[in-house]
Amino acid sequence: MPEKFNVRRREYPITIKMDNDQADAAPADSVNAGSETVCTVSYPLGKPPDKVNIRDVAGQAGVSVATVSMVINNNPRISRTTQGKVQRVIQQLGYRPSRPAQTLSGKYTQVIAVLLPALRHALADAYFGELLSGIADRAGKLNHKIIIEQAKPQYVKDNRHIDLFERKFVDGFLCLGFNDKHHMLADFAERQYPVIMVDNRYTEHKLDWIHCDxxxxxxxxxxxxxxxxxxxxxxxxxxxxxxxxxxxxxxxxxxxxxxxxxxxxxxxxxxxxxxxxxxxxxxxxxxxxxxxxxxxxxxxxxxxxxxxxxxxxxxxxxxxxxxxxxxxxxxxxxxxxxxxxxxxPLYELGALAVERLVERTHNKLPRVGEVVPTHLVLRESTSIVRTH
Amino acid sequence: MPEKFNVRRREYPITIKMDNDQADAAPADSVNAGSETVCTVSYPLGKPPDKVNIRDVAGQAGVSVATVSMVINNNPRISRTTQGKVQRVIQQLGYRPSRPAQTLSGKYTQVIAVLLPALRHALADAYFGELLSGIADRAGKLNHKIIIEQAKPQYVKDNRHIDLFERKFVDGFLCLGFNDKHHMLADFAERQYPVIMVDNRYTEHKLDWIHCDxxxxxxxxxxxxxxxxxxxxxxxxxxxxxxxxxxxxxxxxxxxxxxxxxxxxxxxxxxxxxxxxxxxxxxxxxxxxxxxxxxxxxxxxxxxxxxxxxxxxxxxxxxxxxxxxxxxxxxxxxxxxxxxxxxxPLYELGALAVERLVERTHNKLPRVGEVVPTHLVLRESTSIVRTH
DNA sequence: ACTGTGTGGTAAACTGTTTTAACAGTGTCG
DNA sequence: CGACACTGTTAAAACAGTTTACCACACAGT
Missing domain, CATH: 3.40.50.2300 (Response regulator)
Known part of the structure; x- marks a missing residue:
């Protein structure tokens, strides 16, 4: 039984017969077998019997799972023809790669944790809000997700911040608004996890930082x-x-x-x-x-x-x-x-912080230490000195 | 080679037996090779040669991986003695179960997406901030993570919101501040994903909701x-x-x-x-x-x-x-x-929303529709009507 | 002695990807 | 004509857990 791996009690979802030719866009996958015609299941048709996975795609496209994986990841090793063929099947089956599986076997999680101080209204604060907006936007653009964490005392005591790394939940941390020296920072520093202090810096520990000038x-x-x-x-x-x-x-x-x-x-x-x-x-x-x-x-x-x-x-x-x-x-x-x-420029700072963190995570940067310029906005609360 | 699966080029770090009763927590690494004595590798000792996984723990504790898994998840099938034994090994090895792996094989992701409208300052807004605080706090307590998503037009057009479910990234959605009828809502409704509208409701679609009265x-x-x-x-x-x-x-x-x-x-x-x-x-x-x-x-x-x-x-x-x-x-x-x-009570509303969403995800609730009470706070901007 | 009922535990199947080493086929150069 | 490089593809290993079906054993009831 060498095909045990490729078949896996799952061939049924796709190979179904239809007599009408369902001609359209669906690429002629019709393997005319005797009387029953097996064809591609264009997505909504009583729903796929089960979640469609990479093997289904591979089987349907007549290639190996490795090939499908490489198509998903735009690996240039795959020829244009194969790429197109597989992509079409992916489309038809409505295949979506499972993130947990990708994370499990891959190197990165594509998730960034944003750590806020445990202030009661931190999330309603204009300062953090502006940073967060920048972070969220850029993270979205870089295909990363952000999770929000608040550094409550119990949280740190339980080492939940370390957990996030050790359990492969996140690629890195962005620390916002930490002014006092937290032993947490030392934890990060000594473990050399990708962590960036945003809008502050810490000379005591070897921590990356980026802040306004x-x-x-x-x-x-x-x-x-x-x-x-x-x-x-x-x-x-x-x-x-x-x-x-x-x-x-x-x-x-x-x-x-x-x-x-x-x-x-x-x-x-x-x-x-x-x-x-x-x-x-x-x-x-x-x-x-x-x-x-x-x-x-x-x-x-x-x-x-x-x-x-x-x-x-x-x-x-x-x-x-x-x-x-x-x-x-x-x-x-x-x-x-x-x-x-x-x-x-808090929005930009947040955006930049995400960018740097991603670069650092992927070892494209050895260390981050950066300053972004400011400017004065002259409004009405200043005037020439009074003469008394 | 029946042990192929259990050994896996990894036996070297841990699988060792011990004669001394492992008295000290310290890393007594004495490999007495009389008949082969080995001892617990208490965490910092040149670091574990590789990340320690559930099989390492099982090997060291002399039980099966299934048992370790059940200990981790507090499964009552495991006796107090075994439970203690395994827990001790977990402690010693500094084992942390991998979240991606748990998610992959498990049913739930323990992640909740919070969807905000694409307003420029949504994240700096006191209203959303208050809701978010409640959400973040309660999610933390329930061992869930929250990810922040903004419903930009392009985001919805690309069906990124659906992706989060289909790619098994999140268990459910909390939608904040959507007043206009978004086709996104219909998407959620027809797919019957666990989604709760927070502080609003939608009668057009069969969507769960919870809002202030x-x-x-x-x-x-x-x-x-x-x-x-x-x-x-x-x-x-x-x-x-x-x-x-x-x-x-x-x-x-x-x-x-x-x-x-x-x-x-x-x-x-x-x-x-x-x-x-x-x-x-x-x-x-x-x-x-x-x-x-x-x-x-x-x-x-x-x-x-x-x-x-x-x-x-x-x-x-x-x-x-x-x-x-x-x-x-x-x-x-x-x-x-x-x-x-x-x-x-926005903070409480957010907290409650998380709770309900988790219950719904686990099918403990068929449907959510709930109203939470308000009260008037009398301050200085009101007075008895003027007589003119 | 025989059957039924729990209890505590295990082997193996299962989740769904990425990655690596190997390989077949083709073209190029000496 | 063989050595060599290159291209596109694949099988299999790896990632790290959970779950299920089954088993051995103790104990109670007939």
Whole structure:
């Protein structure tokens, strides 16, 4: 019984007889046998008795399964003629290769995990949303699927993030919004899995990263304010332990140091990346020194919080204090004055991150470390310094 | 060669027997070759020569692969003793069952697709975010993964949504935010795949659904306004072809009909579910009839838009006009006055949707059609009707 | 002693691909 | 004319699990 493998109690679905010639497009597969004509089952006809698999296709096309597989994967080893013949059968049978089977025998899963911090509203956040949009779009284009994971404490403790690799669920990870050093990151680093930190970097561990050029963004913001005559410039930062936040602080400090006003510790406040935090920080800054004329904010949310806090004190923006944000996210409309801000190309960043991750996964890149440029968007929350 | 299958060029890493009772967890790798002593390879020891699979575990534990499989799946057929023995070996070898293999041979994929409309900022939207949070959390708890898909025109045209089923990638779909009748929905319906419409329903097709009780919500909102003395109540609706939106309209119409003021077509405007649309609708309503004293809005975004539009006309909320929204999403803070709104339990709805989908997938439910209750959150945007 | 009923476990079949080594056939060059 | 390369195709191994039919054995009932 050498044909045991090729037949497999499954020949029945296809070889059925029909007397009418069903001529159309269906390529004359009619093996006229005695009285019964066996022919191709053009898809809907009481449905294929069972899911059609690669062997059915091979049998029907009169080639081996290897050939069919190669046709599916556009392997150039297959001749144009065979390719066409097989493709036609695939069409007729409505064959769809099983993903689990492909993944099992193949090297890659074509799935990328996106890891978000366990913030309650992470998925409703404009910042993450923008990154995610870019990620989802590009992943779709590259024929990859994305799965969303939230790094809850229990999740990490159970090593679920490692599981995803070890159980061959994903090819790689994209980590979004991790500012604090998580032992999880060390896990990834030491195992050398394809993992990219998105919009941050980690020098402690050997982890790949890609982020917006916060240094450049900070320069742009500071240039703007300084050109407008501001000297007493405060800053509302957040997550000071994160590398990109430090980039901003470094630039801020250096630029302030170069000004006559110098660096002043009371002009710095932590706003926790939230609107409420930004408001509180603005209050603190203002009460410490009512002579500040501008505030640079680490993100737009804090900037908006600051604007509201100032408004509550009767301080006008931009007449009394200029505000510059970071992100350029799609806020609710009707914010007045509209916010001058450093545009971070988050959509593109997400897209690029996917691309790099896929390249890394396929060993086309040894290491990823990349910075993408920003630009300033001048709107209404900044103006020439007040003269008092 | 009967053992061909069980040995498989892989016996070297593990199959070894042990005389010492494997006391220490540490990798006592002493291969005492008297008669051949070997010991457990506790994980880190130059790494397992190759990925450890179920046969390795079976060999090491001295049981069959079937037994190991059953242990993994907590099959009660296995005795406590065997269970423990196998579990210990699994631990020692650091064995993790391969998901693709499990999926291939098993019935389910444990993956759920979440289908979003192709709106540019769908992923940054508070409404979807809240649903997604609930979905992600509950899916995690039920050991399911979620993949995010956006229903771009090309996506649907290519039948990628069907592919996900036919190629055994997912067990089911959760459809979020589809108001218009998409031919995609018909595809799902006729193929009888497990698909649940979340926060909407479709009577045309036989599709499962679960949504918030918009009817109840509308009653609550109308009760509130009517109790406050309002009679000239306008409505800003959206997506009038969608069933839940019609629910709201129905209730609105009926309640208005019961009032002395009656139903008035000029008191209705489409706000497209966006803030801008809400603003435009409010403008339209106000210019058509400046005597309206309250506006019921189909979602919070439109309500906020309406509030801004009214403010621009110098109309005070709630002194001149009361506003009630729908959703109770986490808006940016600092909205003043805070919005009275119908709270939709979106997080819970998402969680419930996952649960139902999993039940349906496993044929524990024949059909899903469910409504979850809402409640009114009274804040500052409503007040007793003005007396003029 | 014989039959019936569980229990705990196993061998083998089954899921559906990719990949590799081998091979047959054809054309090219020395 | 044989060595050689190249092309297109295939058989079989590999991927790593789950499930099913069956079996050995213990125990209870007649």
């Amino acid at each position: 916060y240094r450049q963004g900070a320069e742009q913001a500071m240039n703007c304010l300084i050109q407008l005559g501001h000297r007493r410039i405060a800053i509302i930062y957040a997550a000071p332990e994160s590398a990109t936040a430090r980039d901003v602080m470094d630039v801020y400090r250096r630029r302030m140091h170069d000004l006559e006003s110098g660096v002043n510790e009371t002009w710095m406040a932590d706003g926790m990346f939230t609107a409420e935090g930004g408001a509180a920080a603005a209050d603190k800054l203002w009460s410490a020194d009512p002579n500040i004329t501008a505030i640079l904010c680490g993100n737009d949310k804090m900037a908006i919080g600051a604007m509201h806090a100032l408004a509550a004190h009767g301080i006008r923006v931009p007449q009394d204090v200029s505000i510059v944000g970071f992100d350029d996210i799609q806020h609710l409309p009707f914010i007045s004055p509209s916010l001058t801000t450093v545009h971070l | 918009y009817r109840q919500g509308a009653e609550q909102a109308m009760n509130c306004l009517i109790q406050l003395g309002h009679r000239r109540i306008a409505i800003i609706y959206a997506a009038p072809e969608s069933a839940t939106a019609r629910d709201v309209m129905d209730v609105y119409r009926r309640r208005m009909h019961d009032l002395e003021s009656g139903v008035n077509e000029t008191w209705m405007a489409d706000g497209m579910f966006t803030a801008e649309g809400g603003a435009a609708a409010a403008d339209k309503l106000w210019s058509a009839d400046p005597n309206i004293t309250a506006i019921l809005c189909g979602n919070d975004k439109m309500a906020i838009g309406a509030m801004h539009a009214l403010a621009a006309h110098g109309i005070r909320v709630p002194q001149d006009v009361s506003i009630v929204g729908f959703d109770d999403i986490q808006h940016l803070p600092f909205i003043s006055p805070s919005l009275t709104t119908v709270h939709l």
